[in-house]
Amino acid sequence: MSFAAASDPAPRSALPIGVFDSGAGGLSVLAELQRALPQEDVLYLADTAHVPYGARSDEDIRDLTARAVAELVRRGSRRWWWRATRRPPSA
Numbered sequence: 001m002s003f004a005a006a007s008d009p010a011p012r013s014a015l016p017i018g019v020f021d022s023g024a025g026g027l028s029v030l031a032e033l034q035r036a037l038p039q040e041d042v043l044y045l046a047d048t049a050h051v052p053y054g055a056r057s058d059e060d061i062r063d064l065t066a067r068a069v070a071e072l073v074r075r076g077s078r079r080w081w082w083r084a085t086r087r088p089p090s091a
Contacts, residue, residue, distance in 0.1 A: 018077025
């Protein structure tokens with residue numbers, strides 16, 4: 001059994017990593033992901049049509065998330081990552 005040296009880039013998959021952003025700040029996370037995994041292709045999906053998520057019901061959030069993940073899979077991502085930004089409603 002052999003292991004790649006820490007400086008060797010990880011093997012690249014033919015399928016992109018899917019990233020779902022449901023709120024503010026997702027581009028910063030995307031930039032960090034691309035910095036950490038430069039050899040990987042990334043498919044980024046931001047739900048700007050339904051922002052903000054904070055005031056939505058749990059059921060609505062689950063539905064929107066399921067639809068977004070289905071879209072990432074439809075577009076060929078091999079795995080997905082969801083960055084949630086849910087702030088409590090203002091008092």
